[in-house]
Amino acid sequence: MKIAVEGCMHGDLDIVYQTIQHMERLNGIKIDLLLCCGDFQAVRNARDMESLNVPPKYREMKSFWKYYSGQEVAPIPTIFIGGNHEASNYLWELYYGGWAAPNIYFLGFAGVVKFGNVRIGGLSGIYNARDYRLGHHERPPYNENTIRSVYHVREYDVHKLMQVEEPIDIFLSHDWPLGITDCGNWQQLVRYKRHFENEIRERTLGSKAAAQLLEKLRPPYWFSAHLHCKFAALVQHGEGGPTTKFLALDKCLPRRKFLQIIDIESESGPYEIQYDEEWLAITRKFNPIFPLTYKNANFGGTQIEMQDCRQWVRSRLQTRGAKPFEFAQTVPSYDPSQLDSNNLSFDCPRNPQTESLLQLLELPYLLDSVSESRGTTYDLTPLIRGASSVENSEEIPIDDVDELEESAEVDDTET
């Protein structure tokens, strides 16, 4: 099975698919699957842009809406996780995972699926210690605080992934596992990303949650993005232990290394995305303690035995099959011929895929529940975090060199 891995998508689906097709022609190969490591920007219409945390100059509709509307269809099955630049309202609809567009599958805030017999897990978002132990209190429409915190990794989702016992073949995280640079040529990395050096030396570069998952899951492959560069590492889990091939990739720009093809031995096709039995069992076990307010989950509150969950889920999947529920549109897609988008509401509909999955698992729908703190969300946020939004260390003007170069290019072109 040949898998294309892509770093940050940033809505450039058209050019990524074109590049893959170009690679196929050039090398005489056929790619079976595309994995995207976040910042997918599944923006369906103008209102989704409200939930996308980017500066104005990057507020572009890009190309996802064409795939959502059916104008274009992804030429290969695509699986993605969320990053820190997402239409977070849409991803929340698909918290448990689902088709964001035909042939384009969102893995969920945390999730595991099977593609053929390859087991793929992932964690969406980026790690932020302040929000890690909070519940999923954010609801669209987001304010200036929640539009950022909504994509911060939560302990609840990591905890669920930590319950996975069966081997994971490929894992995706948007930010890099903390300490991963120890296992690659970080000296080479800092030659062109000088500003990484302090963090690397101080072991503060990366996600602690992802590092914990790397230790636990020990997958043969781990792919990340976020830092807009290519970096490979080879991790050995203890003396004589299994190894993890880590690769971070860039974002989609000319002459940048944003794609990688890997070839994994697998059973012969046809390949298709399927629900993972163990993961659904974990979902069923932990959904009763889904933290929907600022308060973290009570991890001791799950009384169901995992084996019972497995047996129950197995029975349901044997009856129904493991194929995910079909894609369904929930809001109108962007239409370039319609300049006026004021008629679009800040709607956050229930996604039929999510409803169907929960129905399959005999779980209640919780994503639109209004938490007790909902009414005072905007006032409480700074208090709970112990800091105002201004103090949020992530909220600095974008001066990533990549973006500077881009803006310089744009300026050159447009002036």
Added chain:
Amino acid sequence: MEDSEKRRERLKAMRTIAAQAEASSYVETPAVSGFLANPLLESPAPLPPQESRATPRFDFYTDPMAAFSANKKRSQAGNQAQQGYVTPPSDRNSPMARFSSPHPGIRNTEMTPSPAHQMQSNYSPSQRMYQAQGSYDSPAHFRSPRASPFPMHQENVAGYYYGNPPNTHIRSPYPNCGGNPSFQPVGSPGFYYGERGPPQHGNSPIPGSGRGGGSPFSGRGQGQWHGSRANQVSSWSDRRGRGSRFHGTARDEKLGPEPFYDKSMVEDPWQNLDPVVWRGVDGALNNLHTPGSSNSVSMKKQRVSESSNKSSSQPNLAEYLAASFNETVKDAAGV
């Protein structure tokens, strides 16, 4: 394709128009300098009542490094050598990863044609059980302009949407139907067709888009509005009263895929690396995931650990290990 000279002139003209419009109206325009005012903006969108929304939200950007970095400002000059990162030279071959699963091995140094390229196109009767409510089970396949083999249920593609669940507090222009777990069949009043008309079949572009038959979206998928993105100014303004420009496609798409391809994309990125034993995460991380533990205490410990690390100058491995050990001992004693 518009050449750069014409484009400059056109943009310059637009700026002039925008400046005039700004001067002659009371329309609120972006406070950030350097952004083009929206000449089509007639009035600012009404602001929602939440007071927090009065503050511009997009003045800041989430720096990927910010959560871990004290060094937030980077100079452009400091990164000029970034292109062309190569793995370190080494004569050693990459060791095969030890697979705990039955799918070992990367063998991508030489690609061979794949015998099969399958889409999500298989249906089994058993898998349809939860799709038997009608709307999910159409046998009809949507063919895209790119002639993808993906079978799309045309009802879902043709422009109807699932609305809010019952009792939703959010106003929706669409009929409510999402609250019903048994999805309504095609053609029921619950499906929103909007202005686009009923579902359409075959090689049509977006239904109701007014482009008629044929496929204006062939080729590289640029669509009809590429190259005129500067004119695609939406009258929608966001909650901050800031005009928004929506660009249909990136300028890079004009280039075609060639500049995006690099031969390293099909080479083994680990071939020159030696495995390094994972030394684990530090004590702070070991505290990271302790269900039932006091969040505030753990986070404080974590911050203390981080700040102490930052204050030290490049501690070596032994120092890290010692710090980690001490942290663990402290935690054990505190339980």
